[in-house]
Amino acid sequence: MNTVVEVLSPGFILRDALIASVLVGLVCPLVGVYFVLRRMIFLGVALPQLAAAGIAFSLLMHRMFVGPHPHGGASDAMMARLGATAFTLGGILLLALLERRGREFVEARIGMTFAIAGALTILFLAADPWGEAHIVNLLKGELLAATETSVVFLAAVLSAVVIALIAFQKEFLLVSFDHDLAVVFGKRTTFWDALLYLLCGVTISFGVLAAGPLVTFGFLLAPPLAARQMTRRMVTFSVVSSAIGGVTAFVGFCAAYRYDMPLGPTEVAISAGVVLLVSAGDWLRRALAPHPA
């Protein structure tokens, strides 16, 4: 209890990190629901890895063409954002384009993307020994190093994502649930698919920069997987997913702070715990429900 009071006090030294963590926890599940429903879960692994490759690539380019990048500089963060966003969006649009050509090999393509992105990340790191340690920190996500400026920027971008998701919820639902019907209704399905992918890409790239690929992937999938077992409407599914993500991030932060544990893995472990708990509850409910004669 003391930890919660301390964490919530206005002068808390890691306040920016806490806000960044909760923001990622709240917003990642909102795009994650579409990953789960459109059965693109593996994309949730591959895209954060692509964002990581983008960060490593942009810093390597800076090193090669501009010069050594100073640790913690503003240009550092901007380059990383640029690289993460470009690689994520490029990857997601390419995969979406290939998906239209045939669904048979979707998993294989996403698997290959993950493998290639992972390999590229390591290769880019190896080619940039000067900043390797610093880049490794960036790739892990620097939640604890979040500043007021970076949190404001993160909040602005993620707010824009949330507004777009709410404003165009019916279009995103229609193209996701019944793509053919959207075509029959004369909706611009390619545009809405592309916009949804864009929102996913932006959320993931900023999530990876703030919290790292592991935490981003965890928040993309674990809250929607738990919420799906508790809800029966699309709106409540999204709201409950986001709430689980936000609460999990807060509890994870408090636990990591209290017991001096690494933040990202703690948050992911707690998310997984929530999924297990909800699954067990659901199993119990079904087991105890009266069976029809």
Place this chain on the structure above:
Amino acid sequence: MCLLRLRDVSLGYGNRPVLEHVDLELARGEFLALLGPNGAGKTTLLRGIVGLLAPTAGSIEYELDRRASPLGYVPQRETLDPAFPLTVFEVVLMGTYARLSAWRRAGAHQHRVARHALELVGLPALADQRFADLSGGQTQRVLIARALAAEPSLLVLDEPTAGIDADATAAIMGVLSRLNRDDGLTVLLVTHQVRVLQGVVKAVVWVQDGGAARGGLEETLARHTMAAVL
């Protein structure tokens, strides 16, 4: 008045033609069925008519403005993913999106239209039920309600009675027959179950060997049954 006109239409996938030189007219208020053996191209023709497949040659003309007077489309129900957490009402409400622009949300009018559509198919009591939990026949009727919520001038159905029991089939055909007879709704459906058409449909289009020919139900069936026997 002619509602839909196909002129010398060819349809296919990639370099593989399925149907060639199809001419077809559908009059307003008509109830027409596309019949034929499995794999003959019935669904391909239907996909061309609703705009899911572009013709490789010829033209498909819809006499009304598709925005002002959208099509009601009922797909084969297996194409819809039960993983989506949606109630029956939410699914039916989707039909009203046909007339809503991107910035407009479904309001009181759209909710009324969706509820009325559910009443038309006799399932208002299932509004809050999970869509994924419905039986095959109920799912099909909900999808018909969704198509009706678009307030269409033409209702197009792809195998609406496939894989469902006799009672549910009778209920579905009863709903379609009533909508056609009482409300003047034009209906076009694909089926391979000839029995369900008796007493409901007068004209059919027989699809076979890359072509499509229109005729009366009884004479078309007699001709093709005879051809199969011979």
